[in-house]
Amino acid sequence: MSTVTIPRLPAGRTLRLGGSRIVNEVRGYFRQGDSVFFTFLFPLVMLAIFSTAFSNQSFGTDDSGAAVSAAAYYLPGMLAAGLLLSGLQNLAVDIANERSDGTLKRLAGTPLPVVSYFIGKIGQVLVTGIAQAALLLLVASVVFGVALPDEPGKWATFAWVFVLGVTTSAVLGIALSRVPRSGKSATAVVIPIVLVLQFISGVYLGFNQLPEWLQNVASIFPLKWLAQGMRAVFLPANYESEEPGGAWNLDGVLVATSLWLVVGLVVCRLTFRWIRKDS
Amino acid sequence: MTNPDSAVSVRDLRKTYGKFTALDGVSFDIHRGETFALLGPNGAGKSTTIEILEGYRDRTSGDVHVLGVDPGTGSLDWKAQLGIVLQSTGESGAVTVREQLAHFAGFYPNPRDVDEVIAAVGLEAKASTLIRKLSGGQRRRVDVALGIIGSPTLLFLDEPTTGFDPESRRQFWQLITSLKNEGTTILLTTHYLDEAAHLGDRAGIIAGGTLIDIGTIDAIGGADARVPLVRWVDGGVQREARTAEPSTLVAQLVRDNGGAELDALEVVRPSLEDIYLRLVAEYETAVAK
Numbered sequence: 301m302s303t304v305t306i307p308r309l310p311a312g313r314t315l316r317l318g319g320s321r322i323v324n325e326v327r328g329y330f331r332q333g334d335s336v337f338f339t340f341l342f343p344l345v346m347l348a349i350f351s352t353a354f355s356n357q358s359f360g361t362d363d364s365g366a367a368v369s370a371a372a373y374y375l376p377g378m379l380a381a382g383l384l385l386s387g388l389q390n391l392a393v394d395i396a397n398e399r400s401d402g403t404l405k406r407l408a409g410t411p412l413p414v415v416s417y418f419i420g421k422i423g424q425v426l427v428t429g430i431a432q433a434a435l436l437l438l439v440a441s442v443v444f445g446v447a448l449p450d451e452p453g454k455w456a457t458f459a460w461v462f463v464l465g466v467t468t469s470a471v472l473g474i475a476l477s478r479v480p481r482s483g484k485s486a487t488a489v490v491i492p493i494v495l496v497l498q499f500i501s502g503v504y505l506g507f508n509q510l511p512e513w514l515q516n517v518a519s520i521f522p523l524k525w526l527a528q529g530m531r532a533v534f535l536p537a538n539y540e541s542e543e544p545g546g547a548w549n550l551d552g553v554l555v556a557t558s559l560w561l562v563v564g565l566v567v568c569r570l571t572f573r574w575i576r577k578d579s
Numbered sequence: 580m581t582n583p584d585s586a587v588s589v590r591d592l593r594k595t596y597g598k599f600t601a602l603d604g605v606s607f608d609i610h611r612g613e614t615f616a617l618l619g620p621n622g623a624g625k626s627t628t629i630e631i632l633e634g635y636r637d638r639t640s641g642d643v644h645v646l647g648v649d650p651g652t653g654s655l656d657w658k659a660q661l662g663i664v665l666q667s668t669g670e671s672g673a674v675t676v677r678e679q680l681a682h683f684a685g686f687y688p689n690p691r692d693v694d695e696v697i698a699a700v701g702l703e704a705k706a707s708t709l710i711r712k713l714s715g716g717q718r719r720r721v722d723v724a725l726g727i728i729g730s731p732t733l734l735f736l737d738e739p740t741t742g743f744d745p746e747s748r749r750q751f752w753q754l755i756t757s758l759k760n761e762g763t764t765i766l767l768t769t770h771y772l773d774e775a776a777h778l779g780d781r782a783g784i785i786a787g788g789t790l791i792d793i794g795t796i797d798a799i800g801g802a803d804a805r806v807p808l809v810r811w812v813d814g815g816v817q818r819e820a821r822t823a824e825p826s827t828l829v830a831q832l833v834r835d836n837g838g839a840e841l842d843a844l845e846v847v848r849p850s851l852e853d854i855y856l857r858l859v860a861e862y863e864t865a866v867a868k
Contacts, residue, residue, distance in 0.1 A: 406670070410729070411655040
């Protein structure tokens with residue numbers, strides 16, 4: 301038998317290294333100009349453009365008859381788009397690049413647990429997603445004068461839609477990162493998916509303006525549900541009648557998003573490898 | 580049977596990709612504390628071998644043990660004993676040299692001191708520079724630093740000095756020599772035969788997926804390969820002769836020349852490079868037949 305003894309690593313390092321990965325990931329994220337612009341600031345830029353360009357258009361009135369501004373109308377959609385960009389777009393492109401440029405191969409040769417790596421990625425998405433949402437809310441409220449809800453129940457809804465949404469989006473991004481064959485093709489594969497979803501899910505175009513068949517197609521994907529959850533939080537109560545079925549349908553948001561989370565987790569478990577072993 | 584006392588033990592290792600045979604029955608051992616140079620032309624199977632040992636590739640057949648463990652099923656405990664310097668990397672490098680090393684040091688149970696490692700690879704002046712702003716040779720030194728940060732028992736160096744200037748290469752040799760003196764086992768691949776001769780204790784030469792020779796650096800290729808070569812020019816014609824007694828031959832030539840100096844006289848002891856080139860050429864001629 302072998303005379304070589306390999307010392308055991310101490311227990312409990314998975315979480316500690318996960319924390320260390322989060323710091324490393326967040327630092328790297330904010331030092332990449334393209335990720336800061338196309339992922340972090342993009343919903344803010346779109347909100348600013350839409351709020352300014354459509355400032356003279358009517359987006360309806362609330363229960364008391366006060367006009368709803370363009371900024372107030374678009375805020376929920378941009379928050380939902382932020383979830384998709386910070387999670388799915390960010391991680392799908394980021395991990396495809398890391399697979400392509402040798403980062404994953406290098407990590408695979410170290411005693412870093414895979415779970416710590418994922419804690420780092422999802423932690424990065426949480427940190428940057430929270431900062432992004434905070435910035436969107438701040439700008440909407442301070443610059444564009446959007447009145448934010450004051451009922452704690454609305455904020456509780458926001459909290460669970462946000463956390464469930466950003467986690468699902470992150471997990472789906474990890475799953476999607478397997479699809480591009482190289483880092484160079486990653487944005488070409490990922491951006492069209494993200495863009496089409498945003499157009500059909502009520503981010504840029506009012507969901508009630510889409511034909512019913514397109515609404516049905518969009519309902520297969522999670523972004524439609526996240527945008528709907530955000531509208532339930534930020535739009536006046538009388539807008540509920542314009543939703544499909546005339547209801548915010550938060551149960552539907554919970555079920556559809558959770559299903560996508562489970563699908564994403566299963567796909568990650570089955571397909572994630574540090575490297576393509578025999579390429 | 581693999582040898583459990585060896586740091587690396589390989590028996591009849593085969594690797595095929597479809598119909599292509601990359602490795603066709605390779606066997607060798609690397610003893611503990613030894614520096615072993617794996618040499619061979621591009622495409623001979625060096626990187627395939629080293630990547631199987633590192634656990635990056637699956638093998639088709641054969642027995643492989645690295646620190647007593649089958650690399651196909653190596654655990655994190657096992658990986659903590661290894662240092663790996665891959666052949667090429669192109670990471671985005673949005674962290675500084677010191678940040679990257681401090682981060683990786685945290686992965687290992689007994690890491691080296693970050694600043695000592697930065698000094699050992701000669702990057703003190705660049706410690707706070709983003710890795711993406713370094714030159715190719717400087718980035719390569721970061722790769723080497725990441726390979727040794729965890730105080731590995733076994734260090735894999737796959738063409739570590741590609742892109743180094745001569746001064747950096749000498750500095751790197753000193754670093755590797757100090758690691759050897761601390762007892763680190765090293766597997767080195769390189770295209771610089773002087774590097775292999777300077778650092779290696781033993782070498783294996785791989786060509787066409789088979790090991791064509793293996794031995795200590797001063798014995799590989801056999802005694803005949805080391806017979807000195809005397810070259811001179813006689814009446815405008817290049818002449819050469821192999822002899823174990825070059826001084827005697829030169830004295831004889833001078834006498835024959837009426838005591839006058841010989842033109843362009845050289846006495847050459849075949850270097851590892853000469854021996855390597857001859858072995859590979861012989862192999863290729865044999866395969867062609």
